[in-house]
Amino acid sequence: MSDILKKLKLELSDATLIVRAPGRINIIGEHLDYNDGFVLPAAIDKAIYLGFTKKENGKTTTIESIDFDETIDVENTDNTNGWAAYFFAVHKILKEKEMWHSPIACKILSDLPVGAGISSSAALCCGYLFGLNELNEWGLTRLEIAKFAQQVEHEIGVNCGLMDQYAVMFGLKDKAILLDCKNETHQYVDLRLRNKALFLINSNIKHELVGTPYNDRRRTCEKIISAIQDRYEDIPSWQNVKHHMVDEVKLHLTANEHQQGIYVVEEFQRVKFCAAKLIELNVTAIGKALYETHEGLSKQFQVSCDETDLLVALAKQNEVLGARMMGGGFGGCTINLLDKKTAQNKIEVITSSYQQKTGITPDVIPVNIGNGVDILILDNL
Numbered sequence: 001m002s003d004i005l006k007k008l009k010l011e012l013s014d015a016t017l018i019v020r021a022p023g024r025i026n027i028i029g030e031h032l033d034y035n036d037g038f039v040l041p042a043a044i045d046k047a048i049y050l051g052f053t054k055k056e057n058g059k060t061t062t063i064e065s066i067d068f069d070e071t072i073d074v075e076n077t078d079n080t081n082g083w084a085a086y087f088f089a090v091h092k093i094l095k096e097k098e099m100w101h102s103p104i105a106c107k108i109l110s111d112l113p114v115g116a117g118i119s120s121s122a123a124l125c126c127g128y129l130f131g132l133n134e135l136n137e138w139g140l141t142r143l144e145i146a147k148f149a150q151q152v153e154h155e156i157g158v159n160c161g162l163m164d165q166y167a168v169m170f171g172l173k174d175k176a177i178l179l180d181c182k183n184e185t186h187q188y189v190d191l192r193l194r195n196k197a198l199f200l201i202n203s204n205i206k207h208e209l210v211g212t213p214y215n216d217r218r219r220t221c222e223k224i225i226s227a228i229q230d231r232y233e234d235i236p237s238w239q240n241v242k243h244h245m246v247d248e249v250k251l252h253l254t255a256n257e258h259q260q261g262i263y264v265v266e267e268f269q270r271v272k273f274c275a276a277k278l279i280e281l282n283v284t285a286i287g288k289a290l291y292e293t294h295e296g297l298s299k300q301f302q303v304s305c306d307e308t309d310l311l312v313a314l315a316k317q318n319e320v321l322g323a324r325m326m327g328g329g330f331g332g333c334t335i336n337l338l339d340k341k342t343a344q345n346k347i348e349v350i351t352s353s354y355q356q357k358t359g360i361t362p363d364v365i366p367v368n369i370g371n372g373v374d375i376l377i378l379d380n381l
Contacts, residue, residue: 052106
């Protein structure tokens with residue numbers, strides 16, 4: 001029996017409802033969701049688990065993090081730091097929306113790394129809202145829950161797009177999600193890697209978007225598209241922008257802003273390319289595109305860091321098929337595409353070299369593609 005299953009049966013066996021909310025990877029399409037772009041995420045088999053129990057006599061909702069050994073009362077506590085901040089934001093928005101809910105006790109545990117760029121906050125918010133929706137019979141759709149969870153991130157201070165929440169809600173086993181963020185629609189693409197495998201390597205540089213230049217990048221992209229739309233009245237969004245259009249508004253931009261705009265245009269093309277190559281099972285081409293995306297994120301969009309750059313450089317030195325930083329940036333994981341036969345040896349060389357050069361021990365996370373948020377029945381495990 002796995003460690004997480006033992007913890008689930010020990011800690012959540014008395015819950016009336018247990019919700020599993022997965023993390024997500026993104027194969028390609030970083031920083032495109034808030035630019036009305038196409039992205040290619042997938043849910044994974046690492047998750048946050050939330051056990052809900054309605055309070056018969058209690059008046060307030062309490063949340064207990066088993067992993068952090070902390071309990072909060074969302075009505076009577078001023079502590080809005082760390083993980084607790086997301087629950088205060090949820091309940092603040094619930095009050096604004098005048099959405100009544102029964103007081104509950106919620107216990108949380110996880111095997112999803114925090115700060116690794118695999119959307120632990122989206123999993124937390126989507127899982128909690130999914131559970132409240134079930135218990136209170138609000139009738140929210142999966143898309144409505146995803147957009148509510150996105151609103152929570154905005155309340156916290158991260159002006160993110162919808163990709164993370166969408167992938168957490170709509171993930172499907174062995175499928176990637178080709179998501180059109182402008183129209184909020186998707187199609188599934190088989191993620192059949194055959195004799196290849198995906199691994200995440202966590203740099204263990206904490207991925208925390210609040211207080212980083214993440215929001216600055218969004219403002220830059222909004223500045224660029226506005227300048228282009230002033231010049232081209234028939235351009236409704238970034239989906240219609242061409243390379244030359246960014247060049248034509250260069251005088252209105254700094255050198256860095258111009259390069260960030262070029263990255264967005266080129267990343268749009270790489271997402272469509274990779275979706276087609278997945279269908280063709282051309283993983284070699286996908287791997288090359290991953291390296292190109294990392295170069296763009298590091299040099300053009302400037303959201304990488306020395307440690308994730310090092311992990312990708314080590315991957316290239318060891319002939320990994322493809323690698324790039326994943327997530328919003330400024331730390332977190334790299335995603336790596338490898339041959340199964342040589343994966344273990346190459347991962348060991350990369351992580352050993354990384355530790356020697358940085359003094360930091362990285363974590364390795366094998367990736368299995370799983371379903372989105374769902375209800376967990378312990379008796380079936």
